[in-house]
Amino acid sequence: MKCPYCSDPESKVIDSRDVDGAVRRRRECLRCGLRFTTYERVELAGLQVVKKDGRREDFDRRKLAVGIRKACEKRPLPNGAVDRVVDEVEAELHKLGRAEVPSGLIGERVMECLRQLDDIAYIRFASAYRPFRDVDSLRQELDVLTSHRQPAKPSEAQLPLFPSDSSAAALPARRARRG
Secondary structure, eight states, X not given: OOOXXXXXXXXXXXXXXXXXXXXXXXXXXXXXXXXXXXXXXXXXXXXXXXXXXXXXXXXXXXXXXXXXXXXXXXXXXXXXXXXXXXXXXXXXXXXXXXXXXXHHHHHHHHHHHHHHHOHHHHHHHHHHHSOOOSHHHHHHHHHHHXXXXXXXXXXXXXXXXXXOHHHHHHHHHHHHHHO
C-alpha cells in the first residue's frame, strides 16, 4: 500500500477492525511517519448490469452510491445510511448467483430500501428512475406511498402545536390578570 503523502510503498498496520463488511486498517508510513486509513472489501465475481437498451457494463457500487446520494441530498438521514443501502443492494445482487442482472432489478431494490428509509428520497429516486408520463402518474405514486405510511407520532417532549381545550380556556384568563 503506497503512502498517499510520500508514495512510499512501506507502511505498518497500527489498528485493524471489521466495519460494515469491510476491514478498516489504520496504517503508518515507515518513511514519513504520517498515518492514513485503508478499507479492504472482498471483491466477488464480476457482476454485469444489463441496461434497458441491451448494453452491458460492470456493476459499479460508486455509481450506485452517487445516484442514491443525489436522492438523499439534504435529507435528515443517519450517517452511513446510503452506504448501508448500497451494501444491502449489492449483497442481494450477489446472492442471486447470476453473472448478469437487469438494471431494472437494481432500481426496484433501491426504491424498496429508500421507501423504508425516507419518503422524499424515495420519490426523488423514483422520479429519475421511473418514466412518469405526467403529473397525474406521479400523484398516483404519492397516493400509494401515503396510503401505506403510518402517521408520524409526536415526541412526548415536543410541545403541542395547538393548545388543548382546557389550556386554551385558561390562556385568556391569565392575560386578563396581567393587564
